[in-house]
Amino acid sequence: xxxxxxxxxxxxxxxxxxxxxxxxxxxxxxxxxxxxxxxxxxxxxxxxxxxxxxxxxxxxxxxxxxxxxxxxxxxxxxxxxxxxxxxxxxxxxxxxxxxxxxxxxxxxxxxxxxxxxxxxxxxxxxxxxxxxxxxxxxxxxxxxxxxxxxxxxxxxxxxxxxxxxxxxxxxxxxxxxxxxxxxxxxxxxxxxxxxxxxxxxxxxxxxxxxxxxxxxxxxxxxxxxxxxxxxxxxxxxxxxxxxxxxxxxxxxxxxxx
Numbered sequence: 001x002x003x004x005x006x007x008x009x010x011x012x013x014x015x016x017x018x019x020x021x022x023x024x025x026x027x028x029x030x031x032x033x034x035x036x037x038x039x040x041x042x043x044x045x046x047x048x049x050x051x052x053x054x055x056x057x058x059x060x061x062x063x064x065x066x067x068x069x070x071x072x073x074x075x076x077x078x079x080x081x082x083x084x085x086x087x088x089x090x091x092x093x094x095x096x097x098x099x100x101x102x103x104x105x106x107x108x109x110x111x112x113x114x115x116x117x118x119x120x121x122x123x124x125x126x127x128x129x130x131x132x133x134x135x136x137x138x139x140x141x142x143x144x145x146x147x148x149x150x151x152x153x154x155x156x157x158x159x160x161x162x163x164x165x166x167x168x169x170x171x172x173x174x175x176x177x178x179x180x181x182x183x184x185x186x187x188x189x190x191x192x193x194x195x196x197x198x199x200x201x202x203x204x205x206x207x208x209x210x211x212x213x214x215x216x217x218x219x220x221x222x223x224x225x226x227x228x229x230x231x232x233x234x235x236x237x238x239x240x241x242x243x244x245x246x247x248x249x250x251x252x253x254x255x256x257x
Contacts, residue, residue, distance in 0.1 A: 004080065005101040006158035009117065010087060010094040011145070013038065019139040033141070034199050038093040041136050045086055045093070045143060048134045052125070053084060065097075065120055071112055078103045079113070084125060084145075094154070095121070095145045114153050121145040152176075177232040180224070187220045194231045206230050 015038055016030035038045065053062040065082040069075065080100045087096040097117055105113070120126060126145035134141040176197035180190060191214050198207035210230040217223040228235040 005099075005104060007099040007101060007105075008087065008156050008158060009097040009099060009113070010089065010154040010156070011097075011117075011121075011152075013086065013093060013095045014144045015041075015134075016142045016144070017136075017139055018142070030142070034204070035092040035094060036204055038141075039088050039091065041134070041141060042086060042088055042093055044134050044136050045141070048132060048143070049085055049129065052129050052132065055128070063125070065117075065125060068120075068124070069116055071116060072109070075105070075109050075112055078105055078109065082117075110153075110155060117153070178227075180233050180235070187214070187223050190224070190227060194227050197231055203230075 012035055014035070015033040017033050018030050050062070054060055055063070057063065062083045065084070066076070066079055069079075069082075078101055080102055081098075082100075083098045085096045085098060087094050099113075130142050130144050132142075134143060176194075178190070178194050178197055191211060195207040195211055198204070198210070207230075210227060213226045214223045217226060224233075224235060227233065
C-alpha cells in the first residue's frame with residue numbers, strides 16, 4: 001500500500017498580549033504580537049491548541065477538520081485528515097494545518113482548501129481558540145489564526161522518516177496584498193500599511209529592508225515601485241520580485257517627501 005502524503009499549510013498568526021494585573025478589557029487595547037515574537041511562547045500555544053483540538057472528543061483524539069468539510073467530492077476523497085497546530089520556521093511561528101492526503105491535490109483543490117481553512121480560522125475552529133486565554137509568563141495571550149485577503153498560505157510537504165521526499169506541491173510565497181487607492185498619494189501612509197502587512201505575515205526583515213530602500217529612493221514614483229516589490233499592489237505586475245539578500249545602495253541626496 002502506498003504511503004499517505006503529509007503536507008503542511010502554514011499561515012501567519014498574531015496574538016493579543018494582556019499583562020498581569022492589567023485593566024485592559026478590550027483586545028484592541030492589548031499589546032499585539034507577531035509571528036517572530038511568538039516563538040518563545042510556542043510550547044504554551046501548542047498545549048492550548050491541543051486542548052482545543054480535543055474539546056468534546058468522545059475518545060480524546062484531536063479534531064479532524066475534514067469532518068466538517070462540505071466542499072467538492074474530489075477534495076473529500078483525497079484529504080483524509082486535517083489537524084491544527086503551530087510550527088516554528090526560520091525564526092517565525094506559523095499556524096500549521098497538518099494534512100494527510102490519500103492522493104496529491106491539484107492547485108485548484110488547494111485553493112478550495114485555503115478558502116475552507118480561512119472560514120474555520122475566522123468563524124469556526126479559530127474563533128473558539130481565540131476566546132481562550134493562554135497563560136504565559138507575565139500575562140495572557142489570545143491567539144488569532146485569521147488569514148485575510150492580504151495574506152496567503154505557504155504549502156510544503158513533510159519529509160518522511162526515510163528521508164526520501166516525493167515531488168512537493170507548489171509553494172506559495174507569503175506576499176500580502178495592498179491597495180494603493182485610498183491613501184491620497186501619501187507615500188508614508190502607504191509605506192506604514194505595507195510594513196504592517198509584512199510584519200503580520202512574519203516578514204519583518206523584508207519590511208525593514210523595504211523601508212530602508214524607500215527612504216533612500218529618489219522620488220515618490222520610485223518609492224511606490226519599491227513597495228510594490230514587497231507587497232502586491234496594482235503596480236506589482238510591472239515590477240521584478242525583490243532579491244534576497246540585497247546589496248546596500250548609495251544614499252541619494254533627494255528623498256521622497
